[in-house]
Amino acid sequence: MRHILSVTVENEPGVLSRVAGLFSGRGFNIESLNVGPTLDPGVSVMTITTDGDEQIIEQIVKQLRKLITVIKVVDLTDLKSVLREMVLLKVNANDTNRAEILRTVDIFRCKVVDVSIDELTIEATGNYDKISAIVGLLTRFGIKEISRSGMVAMKRSIQN
């Protein structure tokens, strides 16, 4: 099962390789990893999307907590949380299908951020399912390039 882990770490050199090395060294899977600073310049937050059965996820969480530079690990899968990913897609567009693509863009509340004679670059934001749906729908027009941010996530204020 897919799990989203929010990992608060000391913002210092090598912290990313400690986390990434832990996953590769122990054979854990990383589906996506996003890292960025917080308001405290000494602290960063990583959002890691991973996959595994309960025992593996338990090990991943414990092993992450064991790293000296890791301050906190929260498994957002168990909580109500907001999950978002941004994706940039460069799609083939010609006179016959441009309108259709723009309609799809509209339905999903995406944005066209760059345009040329035969291409549209689309920015889409959403949770995992929405991004999968957009990518799925645009595939038939021919996606020339794709760049995904990886999941970022946050616990919702109200849990009940």
Next chain:
Amino acid sequence: MELSGAQILLECLKREGVEVLFGFPGGAVIDIYNELPNTSLKHILVRHEQAAIHAADGFARASGKVGCCLVTSGPGATNTVTGIATAYMDSIPVVILTGQVPTPLIGNDAFQEVDIVGITRPCTKHNYLVKDVRELAHVIRQAFYLARSGRPGPVLVDLPKDVMQVKTKFIWPEDVKMRSYNPNVKPHAGQIKKVAQLIRDAERPIIYAGGGVITSQGHEALTWLAQNLHIPVTATLMGLGCFPGKDKLWLGMLGMHGTYAANMAVNNADLVLAVGARFDDRVTGKVSTFAPMAKLVHVDIDPTSIQKNVSVHVPLVSDCRLALEALKEELTPSLTEYDFETGHLPWVSKVRAWAKEHPLSYQPSETTIKPQSVVEKLHELTRGEAVICTEVGQHQMWAAQFYTFNEPNCFLSSGGLGTMGYGFPAAIGAQFARPDKMVIDIAGDGSIQMNIQELATSVCNNLGVKIVILNNGYLGMVRQWQELFYKKNYCSTCMDAQPDFVKLAEAYGATGFRITEPGDLERVLKQALDTPGTVIVDVRVEREENVYPMVPAGASLTDMLLV
């Protein structure tokens, strides 16, 4: 007062209680070496950096303190990696100080530059690169704190040459506080009650103790529990010495080369108390058939050890000594309410019957020396009071099986990583930690050659380390596997062109003995142990003797090959 980085470093080491520093100089650490004569630190010059880390490790295991070593950048640093991994696998507190090229050159592929922090990231508890001399005292303080607290382990500090040269005001940090590191050492009261109840209810309990009992100095509490509640005890290789080997409740080691009684007991127990052990594959055999009838209790200070290899019924994250003492307190009142002795009598009798049915044994011989008999004789001659170090292989298992250990911190062996070449340098470190003790490295003829150069270190420091080589002319453990599982295809396991170990000892200024006849064993061994200084005893043993019992890799513990 302003001090240079090198001066600060050495002052910090002194304040951290470092007595002996094992090391090897080089360009990047000359500034540190330049200051060494101005301190009270004893520096022991090894002949290879791998020996420096093993000696620091041996010092730590024998003393219970943090071991420390100092090496230069590049190859000096990479030569310690095997030793770091050895200490990491066995949770040994060691601080490794490595030189580094000056900070402006880092990343430029400078002479003798290597990214040792990157290389050792997966095999240290933590590591540091000190880029600013003002951080140095803090980092050293944290390094020692991390090494010795929680689940201990090696911590590496990489020290660029310019950081050692530049001066700053020295401020000793009185406290170490780390927001991201707070190991949980105290047992949860509710879990203690649960475990105590399981013990009261158990009919066939067994204690399975590991290195954590020794690290935490929990042996007294463990012995109390076992003896007062009448629970048989088995231990891992790392746990040997945590319970008196002469006690009637002692079953011997369990696992691949464990005793018949220990493996049968685990298989038939209704309660297994795992304390400071980690259900390693060499212990459990086929995991799915491990202790099939038992409720499992797992006491460990490291939460990642729990539920990693097996699913346990009651996890207890705690320092082992504190957990065992809490159990003692919880169960003391029960001693008047329950008659544990009578209650466990059928079980203890059964376990003893297994021990009698298949004790550790071997076929004695009048013509060749049996390796097991050498270990037994060593036990006899040292009254079981020596510190025994081993290399890795058959001799290691025979030492574990046949030298009965009664005290903790007296059996030093590379358990997790299985590092050949560990024993002799570890013995050197142990001798510094325990100058009062006889320190013996039980070695194989293959393993001893991996760090034989340390004869110079041992002789130079007038150490009385005794090396007893169980010489069968083979890499014996691999040969045993080839015999049993690879149709006797003895590929590359026959050690041709061996050195003359007696002459080798003499060449280094040590004393050498050779024993070839069983009749000479006792006399010459005694003579060797009585000889002052470093001694090699080359004992020519039965060449194709196997270690038994043996559970083939991946088989169930009850599928033992017996003598």
